[in-house]
Amino acid sequence: MDITVNILLTIATAATPLLIAAIGELVVERSGVLNLGVEGMMIMGAVAGFGAGYLTGSPWIGLLAAIAMGAVFSLLFAVMTLSLATNQVATGLSLTLLGLGLSGMMGTGFVGQPGEKLPNLYIPVLTEIPVVGKLLFGQDPIFYISIALTAAVMWFLFKTRTGLTLRSIGDSHTSAHALGIKVIRYRYLAVMFGGACAGLAGGHLSLVYTPQWVENMSAGRGWIALALVVFASWRPWRVLAGAYIFGAVWIGQLHAQAFGIPVPSQLLSSLPYLATIVVLVLISRNKRLTMMNTPASLGQPFVPDR
Amino acid sequence: MKRLLIALMTTAAAMSLAASAQAADKLKACWVYTGPIGDFGYSYQHDQGRLDVEKALGDKVETAYLENVSEGPDADRAFERLAREGCKIIFGTSFGFMDPEVKVAKKFPKVMFEHATGYKTGDNLGIYNARFYEGRYILGQIAAKESKAGVAGYIVSFPIPEVVMGINSFMLGAQSINPNFKAKIVWVNSWFDPGKEADAAKALFDQGADIIVQHTDSTAALQVAEERKLKGFGQSSDMIKFAPKAQLTSIVDDWGPYYISRVQAALDGTWKPDNVWLGIKDGAVKMSAYTNMPDDVKAMAQATEKKIVEGWNPFTGPVAKQDGTPWLKDGEVADDGALLGMNFYVKGVDDKLPQ
The missing domain is CATH 3.40.50.2300 (Response regulator)
Structure with a gap:
């Protein structure tokens, strides 16, 4: 029983940063903007989170710094693509490259220093309940934030008027503009929300997952988050499912290896990606549904006519 | 284009x-x-x-x-x-x-x-x-002494001779203390992915290993050991700061002296292509302080280190391959060529080598 609980806990830790970053990017893409800079914003969040936590001794301040850094860094992307209408794909890619380089430079002094770790939740009695106690009441705080965030985004996008407006901008920015909606302002906020989420995901890496700073520590997780958004056909609950499927296969293959299952390890290592592709193919078989969910003006620059 | x-x-x-x-x-x-x-x-x-x-x-x-x-x-x-x-x-x-x-x-x-x-x-x-394998033999001996379960978790990157050699040397060291010692091996197919290394360490601990060895580059696995109050070994650098209660020792690479001598040779115009394999005795491989272990284990580790400095090779027969066929006869020492091209496991390794 213990091992099952431990495996589930490990899966949750592996899935949480993917989920948070993907949920943020989902909101960005629902507003019609494609930001490929998730990896860069994530790593900037990781270095800021570690740095602030290390310098102040408080991982909570680190967490806030990670969120703030993600949001501020995404502003760069917003100014370029929204105000100056640059190509979103190119700008997003350069944001990633810039983030990876800049974070390495900022983090030089933090290399080889043990950091602060966010403590796991502990509620007397509740956390001590066998099996479910640790799963429900004993995880790291960001895990709870990630679940709440998913629910909140789901509610916001599909149950509120502002959410509806945001989605309409993503589908047709010209129509939305004609209706008098402030397209650019909405998109600025969406991009910054996405940045804050990516920053938080980065903070999870350097404050919970592996409390340390090393260059490139995001190791491609931003790209996986981006893929998850498409995989989930822009639906929040599917992002949640996707992140956990990915996490489960990822952890599962490590356990399979430790257990000594005679399958080539290279194949096992590629399983999470294969599984994602297979599910993606299955989901996108229904063309109409996919079309309906895809933000129609995704990635197109918008210059309001005056 | x-x-x-x-x-x-x-x-x-x-x-x-x-x-x-x-x-x-x-x-x-x-x-x-x-x-x-x-x-x-x-x-x-x-x-x-x-x-x-x-x-x-x-x-x-x-x-x-x-x-x-x-x-x-x-x-x-x-x-x-x-x-x-x-x-x-x-x-x-x-x-x-x-x-x-x-x-x-x-x-x-x-x-x-x-x-x-x-x-x-x-x-x-x-x-x-x-010759990192020299250090890995010592790790194996310490692991066999310190592990209560008799099982180590071994996180590895890619199936290249360097890594295979390390696993074999580790196992030979462990078997010299406990012939039934086991190592569970997980390939993460990356030199550097802290998250994945941490996950692998957790998986190995969950499956009963109580000591962690790594041939990947980050401190993540050792931090997991620290958190779970178990033991492990550092890699490349002294990682004691990350795991003050978990790190037993670390194989530290010191390339400085070699680089200085080669660049000096280039300056003097005496540089020639060389083929050197430096070990503990040359100071290129160093063992960081033996910590978190009883004095007798520490003494054993130091004795082995001394033996290696004096010229003893961990790959000294009798050694059998994984399938039981003999590889080194009693007293026979593996030559460097065989080590550098190593693509098989020694007896007792519980894994299939990825090809």
Whole structure:
């Protein structure tokens, strides 16, 4: 029983940063903007989170710094693509490259220093309940934030008027503009929300997952988050499912290896990606549904006519 | 595309001309790393060696490096760029740079090349390596003494001879103490992914291992051991700060003395392609302080270390291969060629070697 609980806990830790970053990017893409800079914003969040936590001794301040850094860094992307209408794909890619380089430079002094770790939740009695106690009441705080965030985004996008407006901008920015909606302002906020989420995901890496700073520590997780958004056909609950499927296969293959299952390890290592592709193919078989969910003006620059 | 490439190459060439004209009086020594210098592991240690060169040879040299160079075709360009930029001696520090370096070395016969952990040489390409396996034998002995379950978790990167050699040496060391010792092996197919390394460590602990060994570069696995109040070994750097209660010892790479001697040789004009394999006795492989273990285990580790310094090789027979067929006869010592091309497990390893 213990091992099952431990495996589930490990899966949750592996899935949480993917989920948070993907949920943020989902909101960005629902507003019609494609930001490929998730990896860069994530790593900037990781270095800021570690740095602030290390310098102040408080991982909570680190967490806030990670969120703030993600949001501020995404502003760069917003100014370029929204105000100056640059190509979103190119700008997003350069944001990633810039983030990876800049974070390495900022983090030089933090290399080889043990950091602060966010403590796991502990509620007397509740956390001590066998099996479910640790799963429900004993995880790291960001895990709870990630679940709440998913629910909140789901509610916001599909149950509120502002959410509806945001989605309409993503589908047709010209129509939305004609209706008098402030397209650019909405998109600025969406991009910054996405940045804050990516920053938080980065903070999870350097404050919970592996409390340390090393260059490139995001190791491609931003790209996986981006893929998850498409995989989930822009639906929040599917992002949640996707992140956990990915996490489960990822952890599962490590356990399979430790257990000594005679399958080539290279194949096992590629399983999470294969599984994602297979599910993606299955989901996108229904063309109409996919079309309906895809933000129609995704990635197109918008210059309001005056 | 082609035109763009040509344009880029001519600009690069023009820029390198300018650079080499400026630095004509200094020798330019360059390094290529596969990881970031901030990994606090393998690439970090190589970069410490580069800094040692700067410190020791002062204004006679100028150094440069490229980090995060992926092993494969991308490496060709990295070496070529450095050669064009006026580097006189170039160190490629990862196994996967072998073929790119061989190729680029042929193109630039006047540049001195050195490649770490490989086995191909050339007229202007020397190789150097460190006998990490010596340290791994000691880790095996300590693990067998310290593990209550008799099972170690072993996190590994890629199935190259260097890594296989390490696993075998570790197992031989462990078996010398406890013949029934087991190691659970997990391949993460990456040199550097802290998250994945941590996950692998958790998986191994969950499956009953109580000591962790790694042949990957980050401190993540050791931090998991610290959190679970179990033990483990550091890698490349002394990682005691990350796991003050968990780290038993760490195999520390010290490339400084070697780099200084080679760059000095290049300055003197006495450089020749070399083939060296440095071990504990040369100071290239160091064991960090033996901590978190009882005195008798510490004494045993020190005794083995001394034995190795005096010339004993962990790969001394009798050793059988995994399937039970004999490999080394009683008292027979494996030659370096056999070690450098090692592609099989010794008896007692509980894993199938990925091909």
